[in-house]
Amino acid sequence: MKRISIVIFSILIACSAFGTIKLPAILSDNMVLQQKSNTNLWGWAEPNRKVTVKPSWSKKSYSTVANAEGKWKLAIETPDAGGPYDIIISDGKPVKLSNVLIGEVWICSGQSNMQHAMRGYGGQPVIGAVDFINKAKPSCPIRIANVSREYNPVPQMDCKVIWELNTPEVVDMAPAVGYFFAHYVHSVLDVPIGIINISWSSSKIQAWMSQEVLSDSFPEIDLSRKKKEGTLDLPQYRPTQLYNAMFAPICNFTVRGTLWYQGESNIKEPMQYERMQIALINQWRKELSNPEMPFYYVQIAPYKYDGMTSSSIGYFCEAQADVQYRVKNTGMVVSNDIGELDNIHPANKKVIGERLAYFALAEIYSVKICCKGPAYQSMSIKNDTVTIEFKDSETGLHVTPGEKVVGFELAGLDHIFYPAMVKFGSFGKNVELKATEVKNPIAVRYCFRNGQIGNIFNNYGLPLTPFRTDNWRP
Secondary structure, eight states: OHHHHHHHHHHHHHHHHHTSOBOOTTSOTTOEEESSSEEEEEEEOSTTOEEEEEETTOSOOEEEEOOTTSEEEEEEEOOSSEEEEEEEEESSSEEEEEEEEEEEEEEEEESHHHHOBTTOBTTBOOTTHHHHHHTOOTTSOEEEEEOOOOOOSSOOSOOOOOEEOSOHHHHHHSBHHHHHHHHHHHHHHOSOEEEEEEEOTTOOGGGGSOHHHHHHHOTTSOOSOOOOTTSOOOGGGSTTHHIIIIIGGGTTSOOSEEEEEOOGGGTTOHHHHHHHHHHHHHHHHHHTTOTTOOEEEEOOOOOOOTTOOTTHHHHHHHHHHHHHHHSTTEEEEOOTTSOBTTBSSOSOHHHHHHHHHHHHHHHTSOOOOOOOOOEEEEEEEETTEEEEEEESOTTOEEEOTTOOOOOEEEEOTTOOEEEOEEEEOGGGSEEEEEBTTBSSOOEEEESOSTTOOOOEEETTSOBOOOEESOOOOO
16 A cells, blocks of 8 residues: 555656646557447546546547546547547646547457467467568557556556557567457458557466455465465466556456456366456456456467376366356357467467457357357267267368367276277267277267367367366366
8 A cells, every 4th residue: 555655646746747637558649449438538637636538529528526646537438430539638738649549449368378479489480470460551450558567566556558550560569369359350340459468478367366356265375475485486476466567557448358368377276267267257347347348268278288187188178168158258269279289389379369359259249250169068878889969060060171080088987088989970960989998988078188189170160179078087
């Protein structure tokens, strides 16, 4: 609280010295505001001073009065997508925000697979990125706000961030998954798109959650900030640190939804993670004042994790998949077809961004597009043969041309799984499975082991979700 008071005092001194209001960095020239909404504007002024806002798209003006600490906040009505516009904010001396677009705004958050820039990491390129970088033009109404990677033990009121135009230099450093999402949605809807990137490599989910939520619902999480012997003391591991410095300062900004790509750093705690992701979704929705905010996320890709049990990734992916059935307005992109066993950062970010876009287009923007891949529905057993039926597979299933089906396994009462022979049923609507070693099968798993890359899709190129029919645990 002492640090917050110091920040407030500094802001008030600045306001008094320059005789004008101060805005948070996320409110700036070139920003994108959410269309057809009551979008928030906020900042600081001299205490008890009247603040007036006049947007150029309307003859209407809005006003409020700064409180005793100099803080103010109000909501303004935004029109249909368009721009550029100006916004005049004044407490006696005006501040002008220029080149403002109205469109669709999304938060992009998570760890390295979301942070992964279009330019790639060292020796880890992004497939197809160079074409988008070279062809980027500032006239394309995609705007990018990369929040500076900072951490703090207490919630902050501001952060370091700049809204930037769609130039080659900016796209080069943009989050690849978020940018491919934005580019695809813009190409379909023809409206401005803004993405706010708040990601950090290797970050754990608890780093993106508040102390209040963690202390109330997850007493097993150590909030003392004391380094444990033999552990890495990285800021992106520490509970609440990224929430405080990167999410809290922008939580007043009105957005359409959130894209989330995170989980690798929590893979050892699948059951806890499922609870945490649900808690994070609920918390972010509450703090963004958007109780039904769409939240689309990516299931982690196959990878050969060292020192893990053979099915550790399977249990974790199962926990991720459960969230979409437990929380409304969520959707999960399956990525088990694009994994690279020796690279935890798969190069095909474009297909992930586009699959996220399919969810947004189908479920928010009423575009008739397939967004869900096939998933397990039911199992029947006759002698030594198991038949699996799938949902969201109306067009049937197929395997990557030239390849054999991989990833299916059968087990009997001994709980030992063996690779299964696979036969597609009529029109690919189901599969029949056998294994020479299993005469009386009782359970099926698909791509549940570490390092198993799937190759079964529906006709829209969306992969089959990894699954199991048993509930055994090692």
